[in-house]
Amino acid sequence: MQRTIEIADFELPRGAVTIHTLMAMDQAAWEHLRGEINFRRARQPDRPLARCRLCGGAVYIRAQTTRSGNVPMFAHYTDATAGDCPWYQGANLVPDNARAAQxxxxxxxxxxxxxxxxxxxxxxxxxxxxxxxxxxxxxxxxxxxxxxxxxxxxxxxxxxxxxxxxxxxxxxxxxxxxxxxxxxxxxxxxxxxxxxxxxxxxxxxxxxxxxxxxxxxxxxxxxxxxxxxxxxxxxxxxxxxxxxxxxxxxxxxxxxxxxxxxxxxxxRRTPGLIEHCRAAREIWRPLLRTGAPFDFANPATLEKFAPAWASIRSHVPALSAWKDAYWYETEMRGVPHFLEIAAILFSIARTAIDGEDRVYVSRYNKEGALVAMLNARLSGFTFMPYAALFEAMLTGTRAHDYLERTSLRTALRKARGKVKQVGPEHAIWTAAARLFPEVYNGMLRAELADLRALPTWAAPGTAINREAA
Ligand SMILES: [Zn+2]
The missing domain is CATH 3.40.91 (Restriction Endonuclease)
Structure with a gap:
């Protein structure tokens, strides 16, 4: 079996010409090409018009005589250093695996x-x-x-x-x-x-x-x-x-x-990430209102927030088991408890967005309201297990400078010291991470930061910039 050059690369704009393309050409067309190659070779022997795809050596078009007339073939110039070229005429391809792979x-x-x-x-x-x-x-x-x-x-x-x-x-x-x-x-x-x-x-x-x-x-x-x-x-x-x-x-x-x-x-990717973050929060937006605290245990309020609870539970199924366990341990209902925690986190996020205190869980909404609210919640055993959760939320937002306030630092430290903290493996933390992935989901946060798509409210390096109280 004789090898032929399967592809010759011509100078642009011609580009690659396969042996099949060559053989399908009109005789006038390939004869013109053949003439051009030879003409170039005569004028600039070191700048061939066409090269062998495999070895890069100069090639020409040889007319092979057959019964049906002359057929064009690519061939290496005999002076080419193409002895090793697998397409060099005469080098038969032995059908063994090693050679085929080579x-x-x-x-x-x-x-x-x-x-x-x-x-x-x-x-x-x-x-x-x-x-x-x-x-x-x-x-x-x-x-x-x-x-x-x-x-x-x-x-x-x-x-x-x-x-x-x-x-x-x-x-x-x-x-x-x-x-x-x-x-x-x-x-x-x-x-x-x-x-x-x-x-x-x-x-x-x-x-x-x-x-x-x-x-x-x-x-x-x-x-x-x-x-x-x-x-x-x-x-x-x-x-x-x-x-x-x-x-x-x-x-x-x-x-x-x-x-x-x-x-x-x-x-094509970032809009999907941003949408992922937005999607879980969307349903909460029209329900929460600053300065109008909710008694989440009130049946009418619970009903109003039912879609929000259903939404987060669909994202974090572990919340169902947590709710049962919470009742078993404390004889308190889990849903109002979770809604309160979510509203506290939304208060931190809203404060970071607006750059001034915004609180969804107390009537007091003036300057200092956020720290006052957090201090009050952290003083009771009900919310003490969430000191680490709240601190992580503050740390990951523009509101991180609130952590410089002595009263809040003390409240956080005391809560951490008194009760075991809820951590990333906990259903509540997972739910917080689904509501605020920009803060709690390290991988997603890093990806958005790399893409410079981390929203300002969650960006490190910026601060609301108040003096520590
Ligand atoms: Zn070659």
């Missing part, structure tokens, strides 16, 4: 190199492009690479970009490390795939997650769009509610680089 590796490596070179060429076509480099020593496996990106480009007025062409599965640790490295350097990192399989390995998912639900492909469509546009164009695949949306073309100028850590055409 051949597969060659092909992937070659595709990787071609994608890097082509992306670099397209970037250079942008008149604003000040610098482009391609890492010549890269390997298809990410762990073999040096710390240089596959392609690096500086586009004046747009930014500095690192492209990682990823054909095989990347590793989570490397992905995060690279994002961190480039973010620190002020370089925008873009991962470029060739295709998206239906069953994506986790490594690809991790990349897409970093890119806020965006996948960028340099595929056939992107190549054609790039040639047409005269510059790098990527196929952008965006996550929808059920799978991918219809892919769109994206130029570098279209991309959002505002959040620093990742580059995306459209953030």
């Amino acid at each position: 051949y597969q590796g060659h092909q992937e490596c070659a595709l990787h190199r071609w994608m890097c070179d082509t992306i670099a060429n397209l970037l250079e076509q942008d008149p604003r492009c000040a610098k482009v480099t391609v890492d010549r020593y890269l390997k298809p496996a990410i762990e073999d690479r040096g710390r240089y990106p596959d392609v690096y480009a500086e586009i004046e007025g747009v930014g500095r970009f690192a492209f990682e062409v990823q054909l095989s599965k990347p590793f989570a640790f490397e992905i995060a490390a690279r994002h961190q490295h480039y973010q620190a350097e002020g370089v925008s990192l873009i991962w470029v795939f060739r295709g998206l399989d239906a069953e994506l390995p986790q490594g690809f998912r991790d990349v897409i997650s970093f890119q806020r639900g965006n996948a960028f492909l340099f595929d056939e469509a992107a190549f054609n769009a790039s040639i047409q546009a005269g510059g790098l164009t990527l196929s952008a695949w965006l996550e929808g509610a059920n799978g991918w949306l219809k892919p769109r073309f994206a130029r570098l100028d279209d991309l959002d680089r505002g959040t620093g850590r990742s580059v995306f055409l459209e953030d």
Whole structure:
């Protein structure tokens, strides 16, 4: 079996030409191509018009005589250093697994190199492009690479970009490390795939997650769009509610680089996170009112708040068992007790939002009301187990400076010392974390902070800025 060159890469704008495309060409078309190759070879022998995809050696079009006429084939120039090329004519492919795997590796490596070179060429076509480099020593496996990106480009007025062409599965640790490295350097990192399989390995998912639900492909469509546009164009695949949306073309100028850590055409993830936070609180909003304290044990009030209780219990089923256990232990009803705790947390949140004291559980609503209310609640055994919960809520909001008040610090310390505190494993804490994930859910809080999407009321570093009493 004779090997033939299956893909030849022509200088842009022609790009890749497969042996099938070549053989399907009109005779006039391939003869023209053949002439152009030879003409270039005569003028600039070290800058061939077409190269073998696998070895990068110069190729020409040979006319093979058959019974049905001349058929075009790609062939290496005999002076090429292509002796090792698996597509070199005469090198038969032995059908054993090791050789087949090696051949597969060659092909992937070659595709990787071609994608890097082509992306670099397209970037250079942008008149604003000040610098482009391609890492010549890269390997298809990410762990073999040096710390240089596959392609690096500086586009004046747009930014500095690192492209990682990823054909095989990347590793989570490397992905995060690279994002961190480039973010620190002020370089925008873009991962470029060739295709998206239906069953994506986790490594690809991790990349897409970093890119806020965006996948960028340099595929056939992107190549054609790039040639047409005269510059790098990527196929952008965006996550929808059920799978991918219809892919769109994206130029570098279209991309959002505002959040620093990742580059995306459209953030498909953050709105979902913000909605997740908002959803559990929505039902409480019209029920709570400042300066109009509720006796949550009153049957009419309980009925009014029934939808709020049903909502939080659907999010945190463990509340049902807690309610039963609470009755068994204290002979007090759990629902009014939980509503009171929730209203205290909402008071802290509202105070942090408005920047002045807002209390849902007492009539007194003037300056100092929040601390007065917390001190009063913490002085009784009923709410003492929640000192840590309230403190965590204050710490995670703009109202954290209330913790500087001596009276509150004392009340918290005494409560902690007297009774065992409810902790993150407790149903009440879980419910608080579902109502205020921005505060209690460390992972989500960190993610929102990374994306600079943490709401001001929950942002660290800001404070309501009152003097400690
Ligand atoms: Zn070759």
